[in-house]
Amino acid sequence: MKKYFFLFILPLCWLAACDPKEDREDMPRPAYTSKDLQYSITQQAGYDNRVMLENKTPGVIPYWDYIVGVSNRQKDTIVLPFAGDFFIKFYAYTKGGPVVDSTKITVTNNDPNYFHNPAWNFLTDGVAGRTWVWAADVPTGFCFGNGSGAATTPEWWQVPASQLGDAVADEMHFDLDGAYNYTITHNGVTTKGLFSLDTTAMSLKITGADIPKGNGVTYNIVKLNDNELTIVQQGDGWRDLWLFKRKGYNY
Incomplete structure (x- = not known):
């Protein structure tokens, strides 16, 4: 009977070890506000459709929402195909929950590379x-x-x-x-x-x-x-x- 008990419980322990919730529990619980978030959003000179994103806030999981897509990378490079004003949202996930800030950017023209066809x-x-x-x-x-x-x-x-x-x-x-x-x-x-x-x-x-x-x-x-x-x-x-x-x- 004990043999079958341990065969059943070991996979459960393995699953618990892989639970992303546990990873979040190990994270610090900083009292961040949007003013505390450190990140950069940089447009490429001469081709402002190309945008570089970088999280600089320690101890958080980043999440970017840039209207036409999302990313959870610490650093990423994206392309915005449309001209106009856009708000890129940066979410910092901590043990205490998400904190969000946004930055407005302006794209001069529709991307000639994306719409070349x-x-x-x-x-x-x-x-x-x-x-x-x-x-x-x-x-x-x-x-x-x-x-x-x-x-x-x-x-x-x-x-x-x-x-x-x-x-x-x-x-x-x-x-x-x-x-x-x-x-x-x-x-x-x-x-x-x-x-x-x-x-x-x-x-x-x-x-x-x-x-x-x-x-x-x-x-x-x-x-x-x-x-x-x-x-x-x-x-x-x-x-x-x-x-x-x-x-x-x-x-």
Whole structure:
């Protein structure tokens, strides 16, 4: 009976030894306030998107919140892709609990290295933003529908602008003004969301909203230039297609 008892209790002891709570119990309990925290936040000269973080407060576990990400490293280098004013929060975790302070920094421009792929500019026109509407006058006559797995225009189910109903006047707007901003305007009501663009896979994901007559999925982009945007939902041997154009462009 004792044999089985010790086989059971030893793993529990091992787990207790690895419990991070015990590590926190070993930490000192300094009476820190935000004024006592020592840390540095330094932007690189000539490229202020690049920011160096360093904890200089002894006996604490650091945690950084820099809006687009987090870090728990003593020293770290991060890149902020957007221009604007940002507050970087520094949390110092002690046995007595967390203490927080924040520092405001200003980033001059959107990061040209991060947004170097032309797809970013085609889709958003950067900070200025770009508005897309249905390609109602596309030469094929159909701006919505579906087709075979490699179709670039609707083949099977073909919908002209005249059959889009109240969606015909929908507008999408993408911009990089401080975030990956997306809005859709339908029947005079604007819904805000965010988007993510994978320039390697050429995929587009929207959260908090959707494209006109969308299916709420991650879409593939099969055409994107200064004037045209074709989005598809890829299936096995089929795809749904949405054909848009830059607002103000005529075929």
